[in-house]
Amino acid sequence: MKKKTASKKRSRPKPEITAGKLHDMLRDHEDMMKSAAMQKAMKTMPVLRELGPEQQFVMSNGEKIKSLMELQSQLIRMDAGVFDSHVDQNKNDFATWVYHAIGDHDLAGKMGPLKMKEQNLKAVKDHIKACMHMKPKKA
Numbered sequence: 001m002k003k004k005t006a007s008k009k010r011s012r013p014k015p016e017i018t019a020g021k022l023h024d025m026l027r028d029h030e031d032m033m034k035s036a037a038m039q040k041a042m043k044t045m046p047v048l049r050e051l052g053p054e055q056q057f058v059m060s061n062g063e064k065i066k067s068l069m070e071l072q073s074q075l076i077r078m079d080a081g082v083f084d085s086h087v088d089q090n091k092n093d094f095a096t097w098v099y100h101a102i103g104d105h106d107l108a109g110k111m112g113p114l115k116m117k118e119q120n121l122k123a124v125k126d127h128i129k130a131c132m133h134m135k136p137k138k139a
Contacts, residue, residue, distance in 0.1 A: 004117055009095045011103045016094070027074050036095040041108060048067065048068055048069065048128065048131055049067065050070075051067065051101055052068040053124050054102075055070070057094070057101065059074070059078075059082055060082050060086065065097075067102075068098070068102060068107075068124060068127070068128055069128065070093065070126055071124055072124045072128060075094075075121040075124060085113075087117075087120070088115070089115065092112050092113075092114065092115070092120070094111060094120060095107075095109075095111035095114075095120075096108070098111060104127070107124070107127045110123045
């Protein structure tokens with residue numbers, strides 16, 4: 001008699017994001033976007049500027065990302081299906097875009113091995129905060 005072996009698909013654990021936590025994250029993001037430091041950083045730091053249409057990231061749901069700030073915002077709002085279409089065990093499309101379009105090899109290197117949305121969000125958020133405290137490069 002043959003035993004049936006059930007092949008279970010291993011899925012990564014998905015931390016729960018409560019409505020309250022999502023609301024707090026969105027409020028923090030909006031506050032940071034309005035800050036004088038962020039407005040100055042966006043003007044003086046190339047890594048925080050918006051990209052032209054040819055370099056924008058087009059997500060699987062058709063929405064576009066023009067900057068690291070928008071990547072952060074989208075990672076906060078993005079549903080699991082969209083995220084999973086861009087990040088799996090073999091790829092991280094967001095890291096690839098950060099490397100090639102944004103030109104930020106340090107951040108791309110940090111994001112590359114990350115497979116969970118919250119990890120990618122933290123890497124982007126921490127990087128943006130660090131950029132805000134750096135002195136702009138002189139042309």
